Amino acid sequence: MEKVKVRLQPIVSRINLPTVLKTAVLPGDSKEALFIATQVGEIFYIRDGSLRTFLDIRPRIIKLGTSEAGVSGGGYDERGLLGLAFHPEFYYYGLFYLHYSVAGTQGPSALPESFSPNPCDPKTLNRRWINRETQYNHIDTVEEWILPLNGQPQKRRTLLNLRRPFFNHNGVNSLNFSPETGKLILTTGDGGAGYDPFNLSQNDIEIAGKIIEIDVAKNTFIQNLPIVTRFHELPVPIQETLTVIAKGVRNIPGISFQRYSNQYIKYAGNVGQDLVESIFSFVHYKPIPVTQLVQAFLMKYEMDQEGFINFGWRGWEGIFPTSIIGGCSENSSLDEKIAAYYNEAIRTSVRRIQPLTSYFHKDQRPDKFGGTALTGVQAYIGNRISGLTGSVVFTDLARKEESRSPARGVLAYTRIRTDCKLNDFSVIQTDYQFGSKSAYYVSLGSNLNQSTLYLGVYGSMKVTDFNQGTIFEIIP
Template sequence: MIKVKVSLRPIVSRVNLPTVLKTTILPGDSIERLFIATQVGEIFYIGNSSLRTFLDIRPRIIKLGVSGGGYDFGGGYDERGLLGLAFHPEFYYNGLFYLHFSMAGTQGPGALSEPFMPNPCDPRTLNLKWINRETQYDHIDTVEEWILQSNGQPQKRRTLLNLRRPFLNHNGVNSLNFSPETGRLVLTTGDGGSGYDPFNLSQDIMEIAGKIIEIDVVKNTFINNPPVVTRFNELPVPIQETLTVIAKGVRNMPGISFQRFYNQYIKYVGNVGQDLVESIYSFFHYKSIPVTQLIQASLMKSEEEGFINFGWRGWEGAFPTSFIRGCSENPALNEKTIAYYDEALKTSVRRLQPLTSYFHNDQRPDKFGGTALTGVQPYMGNGIPDLTGSVVFTDFARVEESQSPVRGVLAYSRVRTDGKLNDFSVIETDYNFGPQSAYYVSLGTNLDQTRLYLGVYGSMKVTDFNQGTVFEIVP
């Protein structure tokens, strides 16, 4: 693949951890503004070269950096907070926008009291159930509809969903996006967290976790404060009737993006990996199944199939899910054991194959070891001609022993018309971050996908404040 070099042009610095970067045109305005949502709950936009506050919901966000147990990454790291921001396609006229965040005051003890590890020799670890959900959970996430009033003040209109989550991680990020095909709001949720999806929520079709869901925001359910749920069949019928499911088998996703191709759209999603590999998928066609139909099928004990399955937890990208441990006989090597053999078989032919994958350990000279996929966006601009029409992605932090301080990675791939696995190439950048760490935490585009924006953070802890810089990726 062509070696691509780009520059990073800083747009704004000293912000909190940026989770969403996207543009829109404010009502009465004439130009697209870049909006930056931070994990702690602020939404800014760039107005006439200054940073302006659009909305600040910090008091509504759960206290970050502390967890109820089960899966604690150490002080300050967190995957909760303000996770999604989407502007209605008619935002300029109707002022509607949507938020997904972890709610203040909802901290629970977590679904398990200790970290989970599957053991292929112990069936109990392979068949865990999430019980006592009303008390054994980590937090509650909410999806809300807001309106920008004529006086310029945003106001909440209604709550669309309240979701109880088992662990602090895998809640999705950049998790709300509108589909240009259906006009619906697309919510990408993670599998609920811990690691290895202890309760196999991502494959269970009644579980909201681990799915891609479309929400018809045109329908008014007249339910302003929906119940807190974990399963589709716990929702009131008017809410069920607004929802369709387009995919399952999600581990954790940094959003969905749409690339126009003649009169259709290619959809891109990334699935964050466990121990082995990070994967990017593309698809044209999909079957979206109404939740009411799924519940009917479940009551009749029939399997409703036909939508996309990314294969998790049986598969991690193109590989059966494994766990990795050192070899006592040879410390330079490691042993990879298939964690869920039966599930890998069950989903082997039903799952979507990745477009491209990259590995946590890769010795090839032009590749890199990754840690977690943090953004996937198509680029349709001409400014960087070698990238035109390709899909660009970011990884949180490059794994190279010699490398200190930390650096994230920017890379790209292309869609193959034969559907086969494609290669990827690292995009070289010339920016000097100095002695500061630079975790690549988010990737965004403008409305017509001719500009790319990169969110970088100087720490992996959300509680180390004001260490964020947002760049435009330029030739």
């Protein structure tokens, strides 16, 4: 693939950890502003070079990165303000949508100990999430807000309240509108803990591990919406607003749409476990109404899922059957991979879609890299960076090469092959000198017509290390 070089042009610095980067035209304005949502709960926008506050919901956000959160790593956290989306007619009606982890909802988590599957111990392969109302980590909410003319943003209604089993895999950049259907897309992870201990992602009735469409045009208002984990626990009027596009999701940094002829290619990444990061693409899909999923669950029959998208997790980690990695006693420099869920890998082998591209946590090939975690996927149809036109660009948190310190994120790209087979990828070379500071690539975004790309970089892995974020525009 063609070698592409870009420059990173700083736009704003010293902000908190940026989770969402996207543009919108404010009501009454004439040009796009760049909006930046931070994990701690601030939303800023940049207009004519100046940074302004759009909304600050920090009091509504769960306390992040603290020891009582049951989070190891002292300050690392995957909760907070995770999604921001503007209604396609935001300019006229001022409607926008938020996904965040709610203050004061901290629980003990669904398992008291760390989880690892053991093929020799069937109990570890068949765990169940019981006592859900007491054994959970936190509650996430999806809300509709409105920006009145000459007023401050205010909450209009709650769309979903979700009880989450663990602190991680809640999705990020998790709300996006489909230009194809006009519906709000919620991308939610499998609930966390690694290896999806309860296999929520393949269970049709579980909300975790899915890509969900929400028909906000139905304008359904329900006071005191229940806090749920499964679709059948939702009130029927809410069920009627939901369809499910995909399952088998581990954790997903949003969905990106690329117009091609008279249809849209959908791109979505699946963050890996220990071996591989994957980016999937699909054009045609057959969403299943949640009311049908609930009926099948209650009547105990299996639905026809022809055309339903399945990313394969937890049986498959991208192109590999999900594996447990163990050290080799004879040679500490080597390791062995054991299939974690052999029967599940067989069951989903023909139902899953293949990735568009994969990259690996260990890769000795020249011009490649060892990845850590996929953090952004974005279609690019601009012409300024000619080598990237029509491609899908993605970011990895940090190169895994142990010799490299401080940390450096990675920018790369791939394309769809005409024969639809797995494609290679190419690292995008950048010119920016970060000096002695770490530079984790934490978010990727674009403007409305996908002709400009934005990159969010953070100087720490800890949400408790404040004001270490920089937003760049990616330019030729």
